[in-house]
Amino acid sequence: MPRPTELGPFRRPCATRRPAGGLVQRSTSVESEAARPLLARHEFLIRRLHSLTGLIPVGAYMCIHLATNASILAGPATFQDNVDRIHSLGPALPFVEWTCILLPIIFHAVVGVAIIRTGLPNTGAYPYEANVRYTLQRATAWIAFFFIGWHVFHMHGWVTLPHWREQVARTGLGAQFDPEHASSSVHEALASLWVTIFYLIGVGACVFHFANGLWTMGITWGAWTSPAAQRRAGRVCLAIGILVMALGTAALVGVWQVNARTARRLEDARLQWKHLLAEPPALVPATPGESPGENAERGGVSARAMSREASAGDGAATGATAAAGPVDARELGGGEGRYK
């Protein structure tokens, strides 16, 4: 049952309902041209930017994100490789994250909430398929809004300040993702079945919102106009949605398949290897009887130095490495072996 409004777009319709089904309106003043809200004056531009950010960068980022996550199926080494590649941006990473991912998502979400408030779904009276998708687009938007908000906290603790991360976020089950222990930390974060189900629902909502948004975007920008073209485009968008959902599901299956112990062992070994490469002379103690020339040979020494470093290290995970003896070369190579 639609409610009345005398306000323009981006404003909540104000109305109270009388029991008999009658509607009462409140009168408000009509503002002058200059006093119109910024959102109203640039409504076209803002709505088109909202549409655009849904695909680039937000939608595109989601696809890449899910594809990267799905690579965990190929084993912790491959996944760690991919995570390391992203983190190789180093200090530029937060800048890229904020400008290319977070700010566009925040813009899309804030404008999206304003847009949702301008409509009144009426699937009860008009249960047509496209109208149901109109309503679902808004329902999945809310799910995605809260899911993404929580997901960024759950994995990254929202902000990367060390104090906040350790003292606040981690105590509230946030900041679970450790980029240096990608597979094992994600496995631990998703150890609960409920969390996994919540992720499945959240990813499903995001994927529906993306695929259906892609379809409506084509109409909005005028890419597909006739009903036949829109039907064909709808099938393509459905296929894209199924594909992206498959990636998301694969990622979750992959996370569950990880053997946390071996994954952590591998990740620790890789970490040691990385430190060793960064400062080889300091990490390799001179062994009596061996010539300095041999020590300098990085390839010949590193594997042994590696295991020595690992056994000298503290914590349960490195203890496991020590108990298992020297790490074999295949593990260090990465990418080849599977640790399930």
Place this chain on the structure above:
Amino acid sequence: MIASDHTIRPAPLAPAGQQSELPHTFVVRVLRQDGPGEPSYWQRFRVTRERDMNVISVLQQIAAQAQTEDGQPVAPVAWECNCLEEVCGACTMLVNGRVRQACTALVDKLLAEQPGEIELRPMTKFPVVRDLVVNRQRLFRALMRVKAWIPVDGYYHLGPGPKMSPADQQRAYPLSQCMSCGCCLEACPQYLKIELTRREGESDEEFARREQQAYDRGFVGAHAISQAMLFNTHPTGRMQAAQRIEALMQEGGIQVCGNAQNCVAVCPKNIPLTTSIAHAGRAATLHALKKWFDW
């Protein structure tokens, strides 16, 4: 689908057995309202079924008896109608919850779908004037916003206009069938009711200006977008194409569309409204680029 039972055809002469399945009388529930801004209330009327009745003849009978089901005398229910052949749009209302023209809402079909009772309500997206009569001024104001006409007036004879290609004729004809009934607006989840109440001491002119200003900020609606596309298809009308697209890019323009596509599903004239909307979207995209880069 609503569109399927809109065609007027003579009611079949049903055999006696089949006739008896339909009741002799039926109840009509009407959502009434005595005037603008007044509270609304339901009333029930008992109507004797006649052959080939439509909702207009039901309302005529209610007006003639002017009493409710329980015999209480009431003012006749007010409604609007004109052409009685679904080309004027005046009798548009909610029949059993679906927006359509009362003249082509046939009683026998309605009773077959929902036995015993017919529910009539005024359209919910327009201010109620009285009972089933609504003020659709905003609908016509939207046509003015998008300049849904071809300016041919001048001080001298302009001569014959350019020829229209058969392909353009084919595209334009369905759009020209729009009767401004408002079904597309009633079914649209993005088209919300705008109803202003008069302030104390406000003159007619002041109130009308304030109302018009409010209407101009609201969503134009599918009908106006489609009419803009109709006149942009016309070879003479095309000369003002940029102005119409510009009007569609203002507040409450094409961007408000949420692609629920109810408009095309409820349109009694089967106008390809969503195709018009997509064409307008494309034209707006190109127009924005043209403006931005000064092409």
